[in-house]
Amino acid sequence: xxxxxxxxxxxxxxxxxxxxxxxDRILAPADRDYIAKFADPSxxxxxxxxxKEALVKALSRTDIAFNRVAILHEPNGRPYFDYHPDxxxxxxxxxxxxxxxVAVVIWEA
Numbered sequence: 419x420x421x422x423x424x425x426x427x428x429x430x431x432x433x434x435x436x437x438x439x440x441x442d443r444i445l446a447p448a449d450r451d452y453i454a455k456f457a458d459p460s461x462x463x464x465x466x467x468x469x470k471e472a473l474v475k476a477l478s479r480t481d482i483a484f485n486r487v488a489i490l491h492e493p494n495g496r497p498y499f500d501y502h503p504d505x506x507x508x509x510x511x512x513x514x515x516x517x518x519x520v521a522v523v524i525w526e527a
Contacts, residue, residue, distance in 0.1 A: 421506055422525040424475030428464040430517055436463065444470065446488035448500065464519035465512040469497070472510075472523040477503060 441463070445453070449466050453459035470484045488500040489510070497510050509524040 419527045420524060421527045422476040422478060422523075424472035424477075424523040424525075426468040426471035426475065426521055428468040428471075428519045430460050430464045430514065430519055433463040433467065434460045442485065444484040446485050446500070448488035448490060452489070452491070461514040461519055465514050465521060468519050468521035469499075469510055469512050469523065472521045473499065473501070473508070476508070476523040476525045 441450075444467055445463070453462045453466075456462060466489050467484075469489055470482070470487055473487065474480060474482055482501075489497050489512075490500050491497050497512050499508050499510055501508070503525060506525055506527045509526065510521065512519065512521045514520070
């Protein structure tokens with residue numbers, strides 16, 4: 419049974435010259451390790467932001483500290499949260515193209 423769905427769209431340019439304070443608030447250490455691999459990390463930062471915003475919406479919670487929720491990747495590249503709700507399972511999809519990044523989270527019981 420689906421308990422919640424969240425979606426968020428982010429503008430990539432917003433994260434191109436982001437102040438370090440913003441990145442400290444939204445990126446977990448594992449997120450920083452991942453984005454360091456890319457010449458232009460902005461699309462990935464925007465995708466992580468969208469994913470965490472979508473998580474808040476899917477769970478209907480506003481007390482989630484973004485920098486404590488890491489987004490990890492399976493060997494095939496599929497993203498997943500290093501975060502587990504009290505019950506159920508989370509599904510995550512992130513995509514970015516040109517100016518935007520989008521993420522969808524499904525919370526399944």
